Amino acid sequence: MNEKNLSDTSCPIARGVAGIGDAWSMLILRDASLGLTRFDQFRKSLGIAPTILTRRLAMLTEEGLLEKQRYSERPPRDEYVLTSAGRDFLPVLILIGAWGRRYRGEGKLTQYLDAETGEEIEPVAIDAVTGAKIGTRAIRIVKPE
Amino acid sequence: MNEKNLSDTSCPIARGVAGIGDAWSMLILRDASLGLTRFDQFRKSLGIAPTILTRRLAMLTEEGLLEKQRYSERPPRDEYVLTSAGRDFLPVLILIGAWGRRYRGEGKLTQYLDAETGEEIEPVAIDAVTGAKIGTRAIRIVKPE
């Protein structure tokens, strides 16, 4: 898809999509957000071919969403942990999940509960300034220059 | 990537990612959210090869995010308009944009302003139940069965 020119646009959405805008990467980030860190954990969880997993992990590491950390010297073993940029991607995933629940929600689905209240969380995107749901108020686009 | 088994999981994130989890599709949805509807508008905006655009538009249509609408009988011309499922994907894109602004924000970026107040919107994902930002409170995962 040629990520170079994508990263050059002035559109922040295009920049966000560049590098992580593929299904495997997002699922890896999902699993990492759930606490998985190791190659074989990702591989088994996703049923992904090891060749692809290696590439995706390298890409996410290069993009600064994951970090390789040595957890054993002998034998040499690395695990992949989320960086702060990676952790901050969780809201996007949760929102995709809310969309999936709404429009692809046939059958039984995994539930996401607030650990404290035990109630199912109800993710919404709002504008912190006005407090309004995104999509309920008109947005004005201002391109640079 | 084999979308079939993705759609079969109980994970709403995986279901959301299936079908729209690729960069072009998300950028098409972005442009559609900004008001573009026609083949050539998308093609010029994205610099995408027509073969790919045809496939992506067909996919998004099949997935129920876009709808083909005839706007001229002679010559026969169709445009692509967002369905409600497509419109509801906007918050995800805006949130990706917020992430992109934060972590890929070098140089000048397009701004998204509230049309009424003129202030830059500050997108956040919250849990509508507790009102807390997603990521600030622990989440408990409950898998079905």
Next chain:
DNA sequence: GAAGTCACTATCAAAATGATATGAACGAAA
């Protein structure tokens, strides 16, 4: 010393991508 674990790499067929050219159905201009 045989078997198991873990994080990969090698190989290679199959599928997707993307650049470029072309088509089909018209309207309008020369």
Next chain:
DNA sequence: TTTCGTTCATATCATTTTGATAGTGACTTC
């Protein structure tokens, strides 16, 4: 009435990416 321009595509085909399967290296454990 031939030609040009517009719009939504499809055809062709080289290149790139994918994904399935098997194997490897560095250990540890039985």
